[in-house]
């Protein structure tokens with residue numbers, strides 16, 4: 001029997017990528033032969049119901065988010081022809097509430113020499129007078145990365161459907177004089193304005209293995225001059241993609257108020273986020289920014305794995321924030337790649353989703369950021385289930401009934417007191433490794449306790465999101481894990497377990513967990529948003545109405561559930 005070349009290609013790719021030989025991570029693997037392949041399969045158990053995704057094909061980074069005339073605009077990296085990365089344009093959707101989205105025609109696509117080989121990531125800046133301006137990376141005929149400007153054709157169109165590219169493009173380019181590496185020069189940030197009348201913007205780059213955020217300045221947004229020094233750089237971190245730089249309020253007691261990107265002053269700290277291409281993670285630094293000298297002095301670094309900070313300790317990349325004037329909040333949008341094999345992505349006809357937009361602010365300790373799903377998401381909650389206080393003994397599992405377990409929002413809080421039963425940790429261990437060694441099935445002292453989501457009746461499949469409390473240096477150390485090791489019987493998937501420590505004191509605070517469950521995504525917020533872990537999972541049995549939800553405790557000490565509220569989630573109207 002003759003085998004079709006497409007099936008043969010898929011078989012080869014699933015052999016290479018489906019068995020864990022090569023990691024399936026956020027990087028854009030370039031599969032030239034697959035860039036126009038995508039199926040229209042109607043069997044779609046993994047399509048999400050309330051996370052952002054277009055009807056088909058590949059998506060990655062959120063681009064240029066903004067609010068204009070009362071509408072949110074989301075642009076995103078999109079392959080109109082297939083389910084793997086390639087043929088990249090800026091697709092465009094609008095929303096009134098960050099929950100329901102309407103698709104529009106592509107906003108920016110290759111059309112001039114400075115972007116003829118691709119329109120890559122970038123950001124929007126609202127100029128004085130309310131005019132939005134987009135800076136984005138174009139790939140020129142020599143495959144050099146350059147920065148371009150696009151402005152709306154018609155400012156009175158709230159949908160901002162048409163964009164006009166500047167005839168002066170490219171505005172920033174690698175040259176023999178500036179010695180910028182032409183394949184490592186991309187992803188302009190939202191610009192900010194100094195009192196000196198100069199706009200500033202960052203472009204991600206690297207020299208050898210030193211990652212950096214190159215600073216450019218301009219008076220008129222068209223003529224940009226490179227500053228003498230990058231705003232920041234760090235040896236050994238590799239390429240910095242999708243930088244983001246913004247102020248946060250240094251406030252005690254904590255308030256969730258966000259600040260406009262150009263704000264600075266006494267009570268203000270700055271966040272520099274970079275997407276580390278080598279690690280595929282979004283890391284951030286908190287520091288002080290002296291705008292007169294353009295010097296950013298961070299409190300922490302990238303070097304120390306014990307103190308390095310990430311937005312999300314699961315699968316999460318290329319994020320970007322937007323400041324919302326009317327609501328005085330800063331909102332974070334991020335991309336979540338698939339954990340399935342390339343051949344499975346082509347079969348389902350799509351790849352990539354965005355996380356639920358999250359409000360983001362500085363924790364009252366000043367040491368880290370806090371994230372929480374935007375309140376608008378709660379409009380999708382129906383059929384609430386609330387539990388009275390319940391004790392969960394060691395080894396017990398309690399089923400949460402009355403919610404659509406594959407499409408739900410769950411909030412649970414635990415009270416623990418038998419701290420003497422916490423396992424002792426003699427030396428610091430990377431939390432992700434600790435979670436992999438001590439998954440949900442490994443009995444402990446104080447924990448593991450938490451939620452089993454996408455669980456099949458016989459527990460052949462489940463994803464566990466849980467806490468485990470250790471005794472370390474005479475303190476209680478809270479570990480939060482998302483254990484995907486048994487999430488699917490299909491072993492072609494990346495089933496890496498994720499984990500982080502949560503900076504909190506369980507002696508005086510309740511351990512809280514919120515988990516957004518949506519068919520193939522588990523987005524979890526521990527310690528009231530101090531630790532976030534996003535995972536992609538593809539159960540084969542626990543799909544749709546066959547998925548079950550449980551609260552569990554696999555430690556010897558009993559724990560008390562002081563709150564459990566769960567909601568079925570309605571389907572959002574997305575594209």
Ligand code: DQQ
Nearest residue numbers: 077120121186241242318
């Ligand atoms: N994705 C874009 C680049 C960016 C990368 C290309 C990050 O501009 O550096 O699709 O995911």
